[in-house]
Amino acid sequence: MAGALHAAPAPALETRIVRLNLQHTWTTTMSSSEYRDVLYTSYSREGITGHGEGAPIVRYKEDAKSAEKAAASVRALLLSAPPLQFAKTMNEIFRRVPGEWASKAALDIALMDWVGQKLGVPLYSYFGLDAKDAPLTTFSIGIDTPEITKQKTREAEAYPVLKVKVGLATDEPTIEAVRSVTKKPLRVDANEGWKDKEEAVRKINWLETQGVEFIEQPMPAEMIEETRWVRSRVHIPVIADEACQHASDIPKLREAYDGVNVKLDKSGGMLEAYRMIQIAKAMGMKTMLGCMISSSVSVTAAAHLSPLVDYADLDGNLLIANDPFRGVRVEKGRLVLPNRPGLGLIPV
Numbered sequence: 001m002a003g004a005l006h007a008a009p010a011p012a013l014e015t016r017i018v019r020l021n022l023q024h025t026w027t028t029t030m031s032s033s034e035y036r037d038v039l040y041t042s043y044s045r046e047g048i049t050g051h052g053e054g055a056p057i058v059r060y061k062e063d064a065k066s067a068e069k070a071a072a073s074v075r076a077l078l079l080s081a082p083p084l085q086f087a088k089t090m091n092e093i094f095r096r097v098p099g100e101w102a103s104k105a106a107l108d109i110a111l112m113d114w115v116g117q118k119l120g121v122p123l124y125s126y127f128g129l130d131a132k133d134a135p136l137t138t139f140s141i142g143i144d145t146p147e148i149t150k151q152k153t154r155e156a157e158a159y160p161v162l163k164v165k166v167g168l169a170t171d172e173p174t175i176e177a178v179r180s181v182t183k184k185p186l187r188v189d190a191n192e193g194w195k196d197k198e199e200a201v202r203k204i205n206w207l208e209t210q211g212v213e214f215i216e217q218p219m220p221a222e223m224i225e226e227t228r229w230v231r232s233r234v235h236i237p238v239i240a241d242e243a244c245q246h247a248s249d250i251p252k253l254r255e256a257y258d259g260v261n262v263k264l265d266k267s268g269g270m271l272e273a274y275r276m277i278q279i280a281k282a283m284g285m286k287t288m289l290g291c292m293i294s295s296s297v298s299v300t301a302a303a304h305l306s307p308l309v310d311y312a313d314l315d316g317n318l319l320i321a322n323d324p325f326r327g328v329r330v331e332k333g334r335l336v337l338p339n340r341p342g343l344g345l346i347p348v
């Protein structure tokens with residue numbers, strides 16, 4: 001009986017859907033919304049709890065319920081697997097579960113948070129990185145009316161580089177509204193908004209005159225040949241986002257894009273994101289870490305890999321009003337990684 005009283009609790013995986021409320025209605029070429037539902041996971045074992053999060057992406061036919069169902073389908077596998085065999089376990093989860101990348105990301109992040117805590121090292125140290133190499137992050141300005149765009153740009157005063165969403169008919173008024181308020185460098189994301197290659201070249205050539213550093217996903221993901229044509233006629237880097245979900249996508253993008261935007265919710269977590277960054281670098285491409293609308297769990301996980309990349313767009317947690325955790329911080333635009341074990345999260 002005494003043994004039973006002192007036995008460690010059984011390993012547990014909990015999942016729940018969390019509604020993140022946005023500070024501003026968020027509009028891109030794909031959607032407009034006031035909140036996002038994400039999947040939270042927690043993996044507990046030996047008195048340590050790792051936290052994970054995945055933001056399901058509508059474009060890949062995911063939602064929070066399907067993500068939660070996918071996580072439940074591999075609960076037994078995860079709980080029976082030795083936790084330090086995390087890469088083997090995640091490979092098996094990737095093999096068993098079709099799609100549902102956000103769900104896989106939520107599992108991978110919880111597992112990696114647990115491993116970092118178990119080993120007593122922050123995850124950037126686990127990956128052999130120097131927190132001082134973490135880059136600046138952009139702060140994103142969603143599509144809106146010129147007046148609200150100006151107001152959002154003023155509110156972003158603390159951030160030295162801004163990311164602006166374009167790809168609708170209002171591109172020029174949007175950029176002009178931002179430029180009427182600030183001279184900061186801009187990075188622009190068209191989210192596949194331009195369907196015609198000549199229009200894309202015209203728009204990008206105009207953006208080049210507006211202090212834009214690079215253009216993300218100017219054309220639909222499947223228009224690789226057209227994007228190659230566009231890339232040969234513009235003078236700023238062209239970065240793939242929707243065209244690049246996994247490591248296996250990268251080789252075919254080399255001629256059409258200068259770099260790739262890696263996101264944990266697309267890749268299925270930190271391990272695949274790390275592979276993608278290394279493959280892109282080996283191919284001489286630029287690398288970027290981005291995020292969806294997420295809380296500090298997912299954004300901090302991405303930030304632990306950010307010392308590896310050229311560009312970071314890790315502001316999802318800054319756009320919400322009810323973040324349940326504190327983790328990575330931004331100081332003068334630069335990502336400051338927690339030096340606590342694992343993700344280094346603190347509940348708010």
Ligand code: MG
Pocket residue numbers: 189191216217241242261290
């Ligand atoms: Mg993008």
